[in-house]
Amino acid sequence: MAQVSIDLDMKRVTNKEFLEKAIQCEPVLKETMVKPVSIVDIKKSKDSYPQAVKVDDAENMSKYHLKKGDTICLDFGRHQVGYVTLKLSSVGSPQDAPAYFRLKFGEIAKEMTENSEDYDGWISRGWIQEEFIHVDVLPAVLALPRRYAFRFLEISVIDTSLKWQMVVKDVACKAVSAVSQEDVPCIKVNDGLLQKIDQVSLLTLQNCMQSVFEDGPKRDRRLWLGDLRLQALANYSTFRNMDLVKRCLYLFAALTRDDGRIGACLFIEPDYIVDDTFFFDYSLFFVAALYDYYMESGDKETLKELWPSAYRQIELTQKEFGEENLIDNQDSMFCFIDWTEGLDKQAAAQAVYIYCVKRGMEIARILGDEESAKRLAEEIKYKTEASLTNLWDEKQGLFVSGKERQVNYASQVWMILAGVVDSEHGAAILDQLISLSPDKKMVSPYMNHHFVEALFMCGKKKEAIDYMKYYWGGMVSLGADTFWELYNPENPAESPYGSSIVNSYCHAWSCTPTYLIRKYFEEDK
Secondary structure (H helix, E strand, O other): OOOEEEEOOOOEEEEHHHHHHHHHOOOOOEEEEEOOOEEEEEEOOOOOOOEEEEEEEHHHHHHOOEOOOOEEEEEEEEEEEEEEEEEEEEEEOOOOOOEEEEEEEEOOHHHHHOOHHHOOOOOOHHHOOEEEEEEOOOOEEEEOOOOEEEEEEEEEEEEOEOOEEEEEEEEEEEEEEOOOHHHOOOOOOOOHHHHHHHHHHHHHHHHHEOOOEOOOOOOOOOEEHHHHHHHHHHHHHOOOOHHHHHHHHHHHHHEEEOOOOEOOEEEOOOOOEEOOOOOHHHHHHHHHHHHHHHHHHOOHHHHHHHHHHHHHHHHHHHHHEOOOOOEOOOOOOOOOOOOOOOOOOHHHHHHHHHHHHHHHHHHHHHOOOHHHHHHHHHHHHHHHHHHHHHOEEOOOOEEOEOOOOEOEHHHHHHHHHOOOOOHHHHHHHHHHHHHHOOOEOOOOHHHHHHHHHHHHHOOOHHHHHHHHHHHHHHHHHOOOOOOOOOOOOOOOOOOOOOOHHHOOOOOHHHOOHHHHHHHHOOOOO
16 A cells, blocks of 8 residues: 555645655756857847847957946857856956846846836746846856756846956856757658747757756746646657656656645645645646556556546546536636636536546556446546537537637637547537637637647648647747747737746747647658
């Protein structure tokens, strides 16, 4: 019997056996030394979206003698995640005062134009990547202890003295990741933009693959289950690091609420602990993530060991359904689906349940658990019939959601992904959805991924590729070398946090084009 420890105050449970298996799968991170490639000036373009303009080669940085008020901005060529070391010196008279300067790191050029003093958002300003540093004696080697996610580094001298200036002799970043993009073959498509989208997707995924699949290496470095499912799919098509997926699955199964509910996210430091955040859909996605892992790895031992944890998620979510086999507990449960304000999530949540229970049924059959497989088959039947009877609006040709019978993108997409309708019917729904363009649209790259996959599943290959170019290609056109947490094509600088300076510009749920292209579009398939 597995050893279990319980935190009674927080109602958390730790399965020590599972935790030890997760620890055994922790990767040794690859390290690469990276130097800046140029000195740049970042200016705002006419549309207020800034770009970096090269002014000098980085190898010439030591010729810049920096006095009070001077600034130098270094471009590392592409997004990095790692630890920075600076070699500093001085010129002029002997140093008669400390060097006092600010370091500011940015994932994209726009961050470098934001004034952190103006930030008044609801997310902690502690995520803003800047340091105010005193160095008493130069020359010195300054090894920064924090890990940064950045492309640009701005060094601004607050003060030296009138008699001497500071010189930056060298800067280097020890970039870290569990994988290397160079190990993945290029996609076989004759389309330059798709090739670029694929490369940006790979760098996004690489820089989020650390000790776990991080949500974002700059901000919110937790392990989130919804993101893990998508990152794992992209990983299977590219890096194929099975141990990192296995590690994350065991961590989620090891660290639960006292009733067995798997959390939406986990903290890794200073200790392994489940957060106090639980989502209806994210808990269920443990079932789907476990099924996907087995189908790619063939690791039946892990499948068998984690199946009870997966099945428990299905049991716990069944209480959210009423007598008509419809979700009727929206007020007391939290389901993510998307960030769309005012989004009614009943229909999408119903479909997510069906989607995950179908994968649970397949796991039960693989393991020879025929009793569970039969129960789950009945669940699928009843919940599917209820969806078609109560949530399908024949007149509109679309699914509706909630008491107000809201029409939104998420309902249609998830009903298609769950197989509530066949691909021919799904194609008609997507045509009607695109034609109607309801007010409750998609906000996150996470939801946009599911929309594109639904297009592919319904045979709309051209529409899927066109949309991928429009959405992810839009970020590329703005200079993205990793994909963002949030992107609104109509307002690229949008932020839900009060300022884009705390937006994450390398974010887990945005990496999926590399999976979609390789699964559905490579020319040799």
